[in-house]
Amino acid sequence: MSSKKQAVKNPKPEGPESELAPITEEAQLPEAPVEQPTPIPSPEPEPPEAPDQPLTLESLNQDIQSLKSTIAELQQTLARKRKPPASNGKVQIRDKQTGQVYPSKNNACQTLLKSGELKPLIDKGVFGDIPEKNTFGWYVLNREWPGRFEELPEGSAELPEAK
Numbered sequence: 001m002s003s004k005k006q007a008v009k010n011p012k013p014e015g016p017e018s019e020l021a022p023i024t025e026e027a028q029l030p031e032a033p034v035e036q037p038t039p040i041p042s043p044e045p046e047p048p049e050a051p052d053q054p055l056t057l058e059s060l061n062q063d064i065q066s067l068k069s070t071i072a073e074l075q076q077t078l079a080r081k082r083k084p085p086a087s088n089g090k091v092q093i094r095d096k097q098t099g100q101v102y103p104s105k106n107n108a109c110q111t112l113l114k115s116g117e118l119k120p121l122i123d124k125g126v127f128g129d130i131p132e133k134n135t136f137g138w139y140v141l142n143r144e145w146p147g148r149f150e151e152l153p154e155g156s157a158e159l160p161e162a163k
Contacts, residue, residue, distance in 0.1 A: 092152040093138075101152065105138035108149065113137065 053059065093108040094101050102108035112118050113131055121127060121144055127134045134140070142149060 094150050094152055095148065096150060097148055106135065109134075109137035109141050112141070 091105060092101055092103060093105055095108070095112075100111075102111060109118075110132075113122075113127075118127070118131070118141070121141070122131050126140050126144060127137055131137065
């Protein structure tokens with residue numbers, strides 16, 4: 001090693017601390033060992049079995065039928081493990097004044113808005129600047145006209161198309 005490289009590695013401090021022993025490579029802190037990720041062994045592909053009999057259409061057909069039955073069994077197993085569909089949480093709304101049933105709270109508000117029945121409330125400004133984009137309009141509507149609407153238990157009413 002040249003003296004320049006050694007001076008850079010072990011610089012000599014000036015002053016009263018120069019009496020300290022120079023730091024050698026052995027005295028430096030050991031570096032933390034770097035963990036190598038353990039490779040996941042890939043499954044060894046099984047060598048194809050040497051057919052005892054030559055391939056024929058009948059043997060291939062039997063193989064296909066056995067695969068189809070295996071697939072059918074797997075599909076039945078999956079179908080048994082599936083959970084029933086969950087409700088999306090929509091609540092049907094009935095307008096007591098007109099008898100109209102709406103599929104959701106937002107649909108009730110939007111339908112009444114489009115039909116023009118909410119004109120007095122729009123003029124008051126309770127729905128904001130752009131009533132069509134007010135996604136919380138149902139709560140305003142329910143606050144302004146309490147008792148006019150009722151929530152129906154899920155699936156209890158036939159849904160006529162809301163206009």
